[in-house]
Amino acid sequence: MTLAKHRAAALALAFAAVTGCSAPAPGSTPAAGSAPAAGPAPAPAAEGPCRLLAEGRVAFEAGGTNRVTFAIGEAYGKTSVKLTACVRVSGGYAEEWQADGFTGSEGFGKPGAVRVNSLLTPSGSYTVTEAFGREDPGTALEYHELAPSSRWGARPGDHYQQYFEGEGAWPDENLWELMEDGLYEQAAVINYNRPPDMEPQPGLSHAIFLHAGMEESWGCISTDLATVTAFLRTAVPGDRIVMGVEDAVFDASGTARG
Numbered sequence: 306m307t308l309a310k311h312r313a314a315a316l317a318l319a320f321a322a323v324t325g326c327s328a329p330a331p332g333s334t335p336a337a338g339s340a341p342a343a344g345p346a347p348a349p350a351a352e353g354p355c356r357l358l359a360e361g362r363v364a365f366e367a368g369g370t371n372r373v374t375f376a377i378g379e380a381y382g383k384t385s386v387k388l389t390a391c392v393r394v395s396g397g398y399a400e401e402w403q404a405d406g407f408t409g410s411e412g413f414g415k416p417g418a419v420r421v422n423s424l425l426t427p428s429g430s431y432t433v434t435e436a437f438g439r440e441d442p443g444t445a446l447e448y449h450e451l452a453p454s455s456r457w458g459a460r461p462g463d464h465y466q467q468y469f470e471g472e473g474a475w476p477d478e479n480l481w482e483l484m485e486d487g488l489y490e491q492a493a494v495i496n497y498n499r500p501p502d503m504e505p506q507p508g509l510s511h512a513i514f515l516h517a518g519m520e521e522s523w524g525c526i527s528t529d530l531a532t533v534t535a536f537l538r539t540a541v542p543g544d545r546i547v548m549g550v551e552d553a554v555f556d557a558s559g560t561a562r563g
Contacts (some may be wrong), residue, residue: 312467318511324428326353326513326516326523326527327513327515339548343526346395347400347401348389348394348396348399349396349397349402352378352392354391355391355397356397357555358375358391358398359552363547363556364552364553364555365416365547366430368545370541370543370544372388372393372540373390373391373546373547374388374390374545374546375390375548376406376547376548376549377386377549378398378412378413380412381412382394384477385406385407386406386526388526388528389402390402390403390536392539395527400472401539402532404532405519406519406527406528407519407521407528408426408522408524408552409424409426409521409522409523409524409525409526410522411423413427413428413550413553414428415425415530415553419497419510419524421509421511422511422523424523424524426522426526427495427497427498428550431495431496431502431542431545431546431547431548431549432496432542433540433542433545434446434447434494434496434542435447435468435494436446436489436493436506436537436540437449437489438448438450438451438458438484438492439490442481442491442534443448443537444537445540445542446493446541452470454468454472454481456468456471456478457477457480457512458473458477459512461507464477465501465507466512467499468480478512486524488517489516489517490517491516491530491533491537492516493515493536493537493540495548497510497513497524499511506509514526515533515536516528516530526548
């Protein structure tokens with residue numbers, strides 16, 4: 306969720322804060338029913354995050370997955386990020402696309418736990434297994450097409466850190482309203498503070514998504530709609546997103562885990 310929306314909600318609810326959360330677009334998508342033109346296999350990246358990933362110079366566990374997307378900030382306290390999608394090819398990882406985006410309004414948190422309402426985006430390596438939005442763009446992730454009753458659980462209990470449909474209550478997020486505002490037209494769930502990456506802990510940040518909107522959030526990664534759609538169309542359960550400031554994510558010594 307955007308910072309402005311949360312501030313408005315906070316005033317309306319006696320200053321209680323809701324706690325969820327133009328870039329270069331990826332390459333054009335073939336028209337429906339048409340096959341992409343055959344071309345040469347992509348070559349391994351010669352530089353940048355995909356090359357560093359292939360060299361094992363990522364400080365967080367990349368899980369040996371075929372596709373890893375990086376969201377990299379310049380420094381703590383900065384909110385702009387560069388997104389880079391890497392796919393495994395013979396001899397390393399190739400770069401699929403790059404785009405710009407934003408973190409929470411306080412930038413990235415340092416590696417470790419990030420508390421709710423901190424306005425920080427967690428640093429680390431997290432899987433993606435689930436997504437939601439207006440209409441399934443053709444993703445292999447579990448996908449929820451949003452309805453007026455769609456919610457994201459923010460209260461401790463059965464629905465905490467889960468999609469559900471029902472009336473909900475503060476501070477659950479109304480996903481339909483945020484979609485209508487342009488933020489959750491498409492979104493991927495980043496598995497911070499939720500299975501399968503970790504057991505959910507109330508008090509830590511929740512509702513951490515990669516979503517449309519292209520503005521600072523309360524902890525999500527926000528980019529343009531075309532980028533989120535491209536991400537979803539290639540994603541499979543277990544793909545990873547690696548997030549943080551450059552100096553914390555990449556190990557110049559070459560001794561980090563890949």
